[in-house]
Amino acid sequence: MLECREIAYERDYxxxxxxxxxxxxxxxxxxxxxxxxxxxxxxxxxxxxxxTPSEGEILWRGIPLGQRFGEFRNDxxxxxxxPGIKGALSPRENLAWLESLGAPGRETVDAALAAVGLxxxxxxxxxxxxxxxQRRVALARLxxxxxxxxxxxxxFTAIDRDGVAALEALILEHARQGGIVVLTxxxxxxxxxxxxxxxxxxGRA
Amino acid sequence: MAAPELPVTKAVRALLAxxxxxxIRHRGEMANPLIFFVMVATLVPLGVTPEARELxxxxxxxxxxxxxxxSLLSAETLFLSDHRDGTLExxxxxxxxxWLLVLAKVLVHWLVTGxxxxxxxxxxxxxxxxxxxxxxxxxxxxxxxxxxxxLIGAIGAALTVAIPRGGLLLSLIVxxxxxxxxxxxxxxxxQAVDGMxxxxxxxxxxxxxxxxxxxxxxxxxxxxRVSLHG
Numbered sequence: 001m002l003e004c005r006e007i008a009y010e011r012d013y014x015x016x017x018x019x020x021x022x023x024x025x026x027x028x029x030x031x032x033x034x035x036x037x038x039x040x041x042x043x044x045x046x047x048x049x050x051x052t053p054s055e056g057e058i059l060w061r062g063i064p065l066g067q068r069f070g071e072f073r074n075d076x077x078x079x080x081x082x083p084g085i086k087g088a089l090s091p092r093e094n095l096a097w098l099e100s101l102g103a104p105g106r107e108t109v110d111a112a113l114a115a116v117g118l119x120x121x122x123x124x125x126x127x128x129x130x131x132x133x134q135r136r137v138a139l140a141r142l143x144x145x146x147x148x149x150x151x152x153x154x155x156f157t158a159i160d161r162d163g164v165a166a167l168e169a170l171i172l173e174h175a176r177q178g179g180i181v182v183l184t185x186x187x188x189x190x191x192x193x194x195x196x197x198x199x200x201x202x203g204r205a
Numbered sequence: 206m207a208a209p210e211l212p213v214t215k216a217v218r219a220l221l222a223x224x225x226x227x228x229i230r231h232r233g234e235m236a237n238p239l240i241f242f243v244m245v246a247t248l249v250p251l252g253v254t255p256e257a258r259e260l261x262x263x264x265x266x267x268x269x270x271x272x273x274x275x276s277l278l279s280a281e282t283l284f285l286s287d288h289r290d291g292t293l294e295x296x297x298x299x300x301x302x303x304w305l306l307v308l309a310k311v312l313v314h315w316l317v318t319g320x321x322x323x324x325x326x327x328x329x330x331x332x333x334x335x336x337x338x339x340x341x342x343x344x345x346x347x348x349x350x351x352x353x354x355x356l357i358g359a360i361g362a363a364l365t366v367a368i369p370r371g372g373l374l375l376s377l378i379v380x381x382x383x384x385x386x387x388x389x390x391x392x393x394x395x396q397a398v399d400g401m402x403x404x405x406x407x408x409x410x411x412x413x414x415x416x417x418x419x420x421x422x423x424x425x426x427x428x429x430r431v432s433l434h435g
Contacts, residue, residue, distance in 0.1 A: 050298055051434060072298040082291030086223075088230040093223065100219035101299035104212075 001025050002047070002180055007056035009042055010022060010071065016042050016201060018055070026148070026178035029171060029191055033184070034199035040184040041153055047182055048078040048151045050074065060149075074103050077147035079155060083138030087127030091118055091137045094126060098141055103108070105146040112143040130157040141172060150174060152183040165190075216301040217309045224313035234282070235317050238275035242322055245271045246329040257334040264333035265394035268343060269350075271329075272322055273387050274352055280317045280358030281375055283310065284429070285367045293366070297433055304422035309430070311359045313419070318341030335398070342397035342407065349410040350390040356414075356421035357382045363428035386413055 001024065010020035016039040024030055032040045045051045045149050047058065047105045049065050049072060060072045075132050096110045107115070113122055116136040116154050126134055142150060150171075156164050168190055175193075228235050249267060250260060284337050287293040296306050330340055361379035365371030393406035 008219070013315065048298055050294060070300050073298055078298050079289050080294055082289070082294075084287075084290055084295040086227060086290065087225070088227055093425070095228065096224040097219040100212075101214045101295060101301060148399070168367035191365070 001061055002122050002182075003054050003059040003062075003146075004047075004053075005059070007046065007053040007058060009039070009046060009051065010054045011034065011042070020056075022197065024180050024182070026027045026180060027175050029175050029181045029183075029194040030197055031183055031189060031191070031194050032197045032199060033186070035201060038199040039180055044078075044151050044153050044182065044184060048076060049073065050078070061142045075147055076149045076151065077102060077145045078140065078151045078153075079138055079141065083135070083141075085134050085137050088125060090123045090125055091129075091140070092122040094137055095144060099144045100111055103146045105144045109140075109144065110169075111138040114139070116166070117142045130158075132160060132163065133157055136163065139167060142159060142174075148179050150179065150181045150183075152181065154184055156185050156187050162173050210356065211330060212258050216299065217305055220296075220309045224310060225316070226229065226384055228313060228317040235279075239321055239325060240281040240317055242271050242275045243280060243325065243329065245274075246332045249333060255350055258405055259260070260334040261336055262399070263329065264335040265339060265343070265398060266391045267333060267347075268329055268335070269327060269391040269394070271392075272326070272347055272351060272363065273354065273383055275322060275356060276354040277376060277379065277383070278319065279314070280362050280379065281365075281372050283314055283359055283362040283388045285290070285362075287364045290434075293429065294433060297429060303426040307363075308422045308426045309358065311425075312357070315352050315355040319348070321349040322351055329365075337393050338400065339398045340404040343394045345407055346390040346393040346410055348415050349407065350381050353386050353410070353414040353417045354383060356417040357386070359425045360428055363425045363432060365432075366429070367432040389413070397417055 003023045004021055008021050009016045020043070022030070032043055034040055042051065046053055049058075049069060052066070060068070060075070065072055084098065091113055092109055095112065099105070099109065110122060113119065116139055118133060118136055118140070121129065121133070126137060130135070139155060139159075153169060159167065164187070171183070172191060174183055206316055214384040246268070249263070253263065254260065284293060287296070297303060299306070323344055326343055330343060335343065358379055360382075361375045364378060365375045368374060389406040389409045393403040393410065396406060
């Protein structure tokens with residue numbers, strides 16, 4: 001479903017990576033690894049159509065991304081380093097509007113918040129929550145969306161051990177239902193069948 | 206049974222509600238440009254002259270210059286916090302048309318800056334001894350003009366959002382585009398004070414607003430995509 005053909009990306013004429021090809025079909029999980037600065041976030045933003053590759057092309061369901069942004073973005077959920085959670089809004093308010101941006105999913109906001117362990121905290125301002133709890137608010141979006149492709153940049157940051165297990169279970173469930181998950185993390189994951197992609201720092205002597 | 210709501214209208218409505226809620230929660234920040242607006246108006250009679258006739262001559266231009274500067278002050282904040290916390294990337298990557306989301310954000314921006322400024326302006330007219338004939342045209346020109354300023358400012362804010370300390374650059378970019386609004390806004394009030402019909406400059410202001418309404422959302426959406434590309 002998601003295919004990269006020989007993609008390269010340059011930032012300020014410095015290649016970040018080049019000649020990268022990969023193909024993911026429904027049910028695949030891909031863990032992108034590599035040292036800091038290897039271009040993991042850049043690759044994820046390329047896949048999320050936030051950046052466009054300098055060379056090569058990315059195809060979604062066989063169609064180059066540039067032609068059908070609308071359809072692709074309906075099918076994709078991207079959670080970046082900064083997941084767009086407003087400190088002044090409560091978890092419920094944050095999710096209510098973030099949910100409206102994409103394709104509507106199966107669960108209600110309150111059910112999703114309860115599932116990530118934030119029951120009872122729906123109406124407190126997010127800036128009073130801990131870093132891990134704020135990350136959980138963002139991760140609740142996974143339950144609210146019907147997107148087939150999840151692109152998760154460091155989703156496990158600040159999450160405790162139980163939370164990591166719950167998220168792994170959620171990712172496995174999504175893959176079993178035919179979804180695709182691309183994620184970066186430095187942690188060793190308990191995801192059977194996950195594919196690995198190691199990025200090397202490029203152009204360094 | 207009501208027809209199901211379109212995803213686009215749902216997204217725009219949710220964004221409007223979110224930005225209004227945020228504006229109310231951060232009302233201190235939002236009040237800043239207004240306080241600036243009122244403060245300058247109180248200082249002018251003290252610093253220049255308290256004499257009514259002199260002030261009346263200055264008032265139309267003064268009020269408009271202050272409105273423009275306070276609009277410039279608030280333009281910078283339009284996308285800044287959304288950029289910092291990653292919301293902007295979510296907006297850009299959403300399947301909904303970005304220009305429509307931008308328009309919703311600008312509308313809220315005008316509701317919390319331009320509109321209160323327009324409603325406050327009679328108070329400033331009193332402080333600056335604006336002749337009675339000027340009040341109606343002043344409010345009309347400010348209502349039209351500040352909306353155009355918000356739309357134009359959005360382009361500059363989108364271009365400079367990813368640049369650290371982009372405030373100065375923002376001023377340089379949007380200042381020339383602000384000029385026609387200032388000229389026709391001030392002259393609408395001036396003409397009314399001088400006993401002529403202000404409809405000419407007001408019509409031009411309306412045209413400027415219509416034109417910026419048409420162009421700005423697309424330019425802003427394009428500029429946001431460029432800014433996030435870095």
